[in-house]
Amino acid sequence: MARSGGRESLTTMREEGMPSLTQSLRPSIESLSRAWHGSPLPGFLRWWGGELRASLPARWRTALDRGPQWCMFRLDGEDWLVTCPGDGTAPVRIGSALTPAQQQAALQDACAGIDPHDLRLALCLPASAVLRRRLHLPMAALPRLRQVLAYEMDRQTPFRADQVHFDIRLLEKAAAGMLDVELVAVPRSRLDPLLQRLDATGLRVDAVDTLVDGQRLGVNLLPTGQRRRHRHPRQRLNLMLGGVLAALVLLAMLQWLHNRQAVIDAMQARVDTLHAKAREVMQLRKRLDASAGAERFLARQRAQSPTVLAVLEDLSKRLPADTWLERLTIGSDGSVGMQGQSPQAARLVDVLKTSPYLAEPGFQGVIRTDPRTHKERFYLTAHLRKQDTGKTDPEQARKHETASR
Numbered sequence: 001m002a003r004s005g006g007r008e009s010l011t012t013m014r015e016e017g018m019p020s021l022t023q024s025l026r027p028s029i030e031s032l033s034r035a036w037h038g039s040p041l042p043g044f045l046r047w048w049g050g051e052l053r054a055s056l057p058a059r060w061r062t063a064l065d066r067g068p069q070w071c072m073f074r075l076d077g078e079d080w081l082v083t084c085p086g087d088g089t090a091p092v093r094i095g096s097a098l099t100p101a102q103q104q105a106a107l108q109d110a111c112a113g114i115d116p117h118d119l120r121l122a123l124c125l126p127a128s129a130v131l132r133r134r135l136h137l138p139m140a141a142l143p144r145l146r147q148v149l150a151y152e153m154d155r156q157t158p159f160r161a162d163q164v165h166f167d168i169r170l171l172e173k174a175a176a177g178m179l180d181v182e183l184v185a186v187p188r189s190r191l192d193p194l195l196q197r198l199d200a201t202g203l204r205v206d207a208v209d210t211l212v213d214g215q216r217l218g219v220n221l222l223p224t225g226q227r228r229r230h231r232h233p234r235q236r237l238n239l240m241l242g243g244v245l246a247a248l249v250l251l252a253m254l255q256w257l258h259n260r261q262a263v264i265d266a267m268q269a270r271v272d273t274l275h276a277k278a279r280e281v282m283q284l285r286k287r288l289d290a291s292a293g294a295e296r297f298l299a300r301q302r303a304q305s306p307t308v309l310a311v312l313e314d315l316s317k318r319l320p321a322d323t324w325l326e327r328l329t330i331g332s333d334g335s336v337g338m339q340g341q342s343p344q345a346a347r348l349v350d351v352l353k354t355s356p357y358l359a360e361p362g363f364q365g366v367i368r369t370d371p372r373t374h375k376e377r378f379y380l381t382a383h384l385r386k387q388d389t390g391k392t393d394p395e396q397a398r399k400h401e402t403a404s405r
Contacts, residue, residue: 033147035142061318068230069114072216073205075194078173082110100201117230121205122216123198129190129219130138130210131157131164133183134171142179149183157185165191165208167219184210184219191221274294306357311336318351322375334384341370345378358382 036042037262071084080091080103092110094103111119128365133156139146145168150161157164166185199206206228207279208221220227308330315325315338323342330336336358352361361382370377 006123068120070120070122070125070207070216071111071114071120072211073121073203074126082107084111084114103201118209120230121203122209123194123205123222125186125191125208125210125221127210127212129186131183132187133185135183137179137181139177139179144182145179149181153185154181156392159185159187163188165221165223167221169217169219184217184221186210186221188353195222195226206230275290309360311357311384314355318355319348320351322350324393330384336382336384337364338380338382339378341375341377342375344377345376348378348380352380352382357385359385 006210019171051061071082074081074083076093080094080096081091082094083091085373092106093107094110098106099360103263114254135149135156137145137148147154151167152160153161153164153166164185164187166183169182169184171182186208195205204226205222209216211217212219306324311330312328315328319325320342322341325338325340327337327339329338347363349363352358355361362381364379364381367376371376
């Protein structure tokens with residue numbers, strides 16, 4: 001028989017005397033096991049694993065194929081027939097007349113090509129010895145499937161739940177919201193004597209199944225308390241390798257996070273540098289705008305105020321020939337101060353009132369006569385007129401600009 005031997009029992013293997021916590025968790029574990037075996041995921045993983053193994057060298061495939069090897073153990077008259085997986089050799093007969101030690105030796109000889117740690121024995125009952133019923137149940141019954149079928153046993157079979165050993169097999173296809181299962185049961189009166197006979201000879205089986213077309217159905221009718229738990233010697237190594245693999249995966253993830261954080265830190269440093277440069281540019285732009293504003297303000301002030309040359313030219317034309325200036329001051333606020341001598345200083349105010357560049361001319365202080373020149377010494381003040389830049393003659397504006405340069 002092939003090593004897969006069909007889908008095994010859906011119930012969880014536990015020994016008698018287990019802690020109460022484990023007993024309380026058994027229904028949940030059984031429901032999870034049934035849900036797992038009833039889903040398409042195990043079939044997909046088997047197909048995927050087969051494809052991966054097929055791509056490996058032959059020696060690697062042989063090493064990976066090692067695992068539980070199931071031998072079928074069935075009763076033929078008073079003798080036992082043992083069929084082991086392999087090259088299709090004839091079953092080995094173990095006579096009932098042999099002593100228990102001889103029967104055990106015969107079983108070891110029949111399974112000589114199998115690692116004792118991988119050997120599994122399945123007692124296979126004939127199909128006529130078991131009762132099979134296909135049931136259509138709501139999906140809500142899955143978490144407590146075994147309890148539900150035990151309660152319905154007397155309605156679905158001629159026996160009560162305490163009169164049979166039973167197991168449940170999930171079928172592949174089911175309608176939406178429904179669950180298709182197969183109930184497989186065997187009377188205790190039929191199975192218990194066989195188990196007692198095996199126990200008397202020192203032979204223990206790992207599962208009780210039935211044959212359908214020469215193949216195991218894939219259930220386990222063995223009572224839960226009599227199921228053996230196998231600890232494979234390679235399990236510790238596999239756990240260690242799994243731990244190393246998990247550590248490597250975790251290390252790779254941490255390294256990826258570290259590299260990602262390093263890239264983020266570098267980008268953040270670059271962004272901070274760019275922000276600092278942007279702030280410098282903004283400050284330079286503000287200073288430039290302020291300088292440009294000041295320059296525009298000064299340009300407007302220059303455009304609105306007459307140039308010094310224009311004022312001097314106008315004064316030279318308007319003041320009488322017998323009048324001269326000793327001092328001329330033009331302040332930044334547009335104030336004009338003129339100190340000089342004239343024969344008739346009082347007339348100068350009327351003369352300067354007609355000037356297009358001066359406004360509000362007037363004397364400051366007292367007019368006095370210079371004893372040397374016999375002319376009137378004066379001090380005049382005025383203000384520069386604000387020019388209308390929109391009405392300024394272009395030629396005059398050009399002259400003002402040239403004079404200011």
